[in-house]
Amino acid sequence: MDNAVRVRFAPSPTGFLHVGGLRTALYNFLFARHAGGKFILRVEDTDQNRKVEGAMENLIETLHWSGVDYDEGPNKGGPFGPYIQSERVAIYRDHARRLLNDGNAYYCFCSPERLAQVRQRQVEMKMPPSYDRHCRDLPREDSMKRAAAGEPHVVRMKVPIGGEMTFDDLIRGHVTIAYKVLDDQVLLKSDGYPTYHLAVVVDDHLMQISHVIRGEEWISSTPKHILLYQYFGWSQPAFAHLPLLLNPDRTKLSKRQGDVAVEDYRAKGYLREAIVNFVAFLGWNPGDEREIFSMDDLIKEFTLERVGKAGAVFNIEKLNWLNQQHVRRESNEALAGTVLTLINERGMSVPDTSYVLRVVALMKERVTFVKDYVEFGDYFFKEPEAYDAEGRKKYWEPETSGRILSLADRLHGLDEFNHDSIEESVKAFAEQSGIKPAKLIHPTRLAVSGRSVGPGLYEMMELIGREKVVERMRRAAKALG
């Protein structure tokens, strides 16, 4: 089983789950599920300065909400734990020592001040800023002694002076980078914690990761990682670097130009199915014209070969449309459950659950968000408090009140109160009065719902019920004179 697919999502817990992060996690997850492999969550919290309290829990919660569940990771365990890097420091130190012993890394005692000076000088001379390798050739014995004596130091990797490295990226093909543009990267910081570069390689190997699927921002440091695999004598995983997600102005997706946290979208009422479907399609497509995909559909169809190379703009309009599509695919029962919660939250009430179910069915093709049910269909759950000004102006004439009153009386006296009988009654009354049905329909809608738009009037009235309808009509006739 050593060719088993094992992939991971390795975020650093510095805030909320970013939509770009969700997509990376999702692609890893889909790739694993598609191949029958494992998806691992590893928390990369090696930067003590950037650590944010509660971020990891928040991240795990949001991932879980999205339906991107991991097989191994924090709060879950697995055969290769711990899955939180701050709990693995001893492992990284051992590995750094190994590199040191083999002459593939060295102690560096340069102070941050010196480094800053060097960099400043290089910039002034229009040279590319990089570490000047001041400590690279310090006699081994000396530097061992200095380090042992407690002199502040970091461990740096030795990058070959000349030559270049070519690696194969599953998405981009061959990528070549010259060693001379690579720094002697710090592997172990002076606080004893590893940098990303050491930790990622050690963990990916120890956790038997087969494919590293991550953002494009890592592509230029990949040669360093491969070098480390070589230094350790390990076989390297396959690499796949995903294109970035962009703002509408094509800069890297960021706050400022809209929400980037998955939980923001969740709070706005987007369905997990819609968000997942949407981010999956930012850089991937099934190759045909289908667009509405469930998680299971995605798992079935997803392949890295169909992932594109160019960055994708996060386009909210399409997300909205997808949300609408997924609302329509949801069962009425499931929607009713959510709507009921919203009704209670907003202090509104319903006669019984079957009533909610009927409202859900009636409005289903008119909502984009589940909350639209209670926002645009509030009159199903409470008395209208105001009447739409535009509708009033457009549909309410001086003689309307009298007509509405008469119509209310007719409806009140009906044997049966259902959409057929209501329609019949409205049409008959219109004909007798010598007016078009529309002259009655629009004001009635306004009277009953307070709004000038909504589902079919007769169905709506039947659902609200005779008593309330008649009462609302009479009240509106009085109020709107």
Place this chain on the structure above:
RNA sequence: GGCCUUAUCGUCUAACGGUUUAGGACGUAGCCCUCUCAAGGCUAAAAUACGGGUUCGAUUCCCGUUAAGGCUACCA
């Protein structure tokens, strides 16, 4: 600045040298349906960044230019 990556309608994208008057979707506009709003149906406008090659033939391959993004930290 250096290095790396990328480049098809406004946006997401299809096309894996010829089946292409470059297809679909979102959005936009119009029409139909219609009690309003949606939904649905039909239609329209809308793209291969630019310049060179290679080839009988380039959206597709190569080179250059331009533009955008990423990296260039004891951050990930």
